[in-house]
Amino acid sequence: MTYTLVLLRHGESEWNAKNLFTGWVDVALTEKGRAEAVNGGRLMVEADVLPDVVHTSLQRRAINTAALALDAADRHWIPVRRSWRLNERHYGALQGKDKKQTLEEYGEEQFMLWRRSFDVPPPPLADDDEYSQVGLPQYADLGDEMPRTECLKDVIARFLPYWEASIVPDLKAGNTVLVAAHGNSLRALIKHLDQISDEDIAGLNVPTGMPLVYELDEATLAPTVAGGTYLDPEAAAAASAAVANQGR
Numbered sequence: 001m002t003y004t005l006v007l008l009r010h011g012e013s014e015w016n017a018k019n020l021f022t023g024w025v026d027v028a029l030t031e032k033g034r035a036e037a038v039n040g041g042r043l044m045v046e047a048d049v050l051p052d053v054v055h056t057s058l059q060r061r062a063i064n065t066a067a068l069a070l071d072a073a074d075r076h077w078i079p080v081r082r083s084w085r086l087n088e089r090h091y092g093a094l095q096g097k098d099k100k101q102t103l104e105e106y107g108e109e110q111f112m113l114w115r116r117s118f119d120v121p122p123p124p125l126a127d128d129d130e131y132s133q134v135g136l137p138q139y140a141d142l143g144d145e146m147p148r149t150e151c152l153k154d155v156i157a158r159f160l161p162y163w164e165a166s167i168v169p170d171l172k173a174g175n176t177v178l179v180a181a182h183g184n185s186l187r188a189l190i191k192h193l194d195q196i197s198d199e200d201i202a203g204l205n206v207p208t209g210m211p212l213v214y215e216l217d218e219a220t221l222a223p224t225v226a227g228g229t230y231l232d233p234e235a236a237a238a239a240s241a242a243v244a245n246q247g248r
């Protein structure tokens with residue numbers, strides 16, 4: 001027997017469209033992003049992959065993507081669990097900066113170190129910065145865990161406790177689980193599931209609004225198909241190449 005896990009990155013956000021580093025800034029979906037979410041829900045219906053429970057971050061682009069996709073799949077009524085541990089990677093002082101300008105100013109090597117290296121975080125974001133989330137009510141309980149910047153390694157460290165404590169039990173109860181989250185929090189999960197090395201994870205980019213289905217072995221939780229299966233593989237390949245090329 002296998003457990004079914006569906007990963008869904010939010011649809012295009014306003015700052016994806018403007019090519020800005022986003023991280024914890026709580027931007028909305030664009031019209032295109034909402035359509036991507038609805039399409040994601042339709043793809044789930046066509047494939048007969050119907051979630052029993054959904055986990056989201058605390059950010060509206062993931063929350064609203066989940067709601068739109070589930071509505072399109074007539075699964076708008078399933079239980080919802082949310083955690084900051086599924087939030088996008090905190091992008092530190094890069095939050096709000098233009099990706100193309102950052103590439104031009106700092107050069108390819110530094111730009112890619114900040115975007116895709118495993119353990120090099122951008123400089124921290126000041127608490128009085130207009131794009132800081134310090135003091136927001138949804139993060140009031142975080143205390144010392146409130147990030148000011150994160151690398152992928154940090155995201156894995158804060159994501160894994162939630163995976164073990166909340167998502168795995170839902171899977172083991174036999175539920176088809178939808179995780180609606182973000183490019184880099186989903187990279188953290190995929191790295192864990194597929195045991196991708198710290199070096200190779202740099203080359204993995206998650207497209208917006210494309211359901212990615214994993215069947216997990218019930219004993220080991222290892223994927224039966226490495227990398228999972230996109231419900232629309234051609235569209236997913238084109239869209240992840242576009243993510244890889246951002247800033248160029």
Ligand SMILES: O=C(O)[C@@H](CO)OP(=O)(O)O
Nearest residue numbers: 020021022023088115183
């Ligand atoms: O800006 C961000 O928060 C992320 C996701 O959109 O960007 P990147 O793909 O560059 O890590």
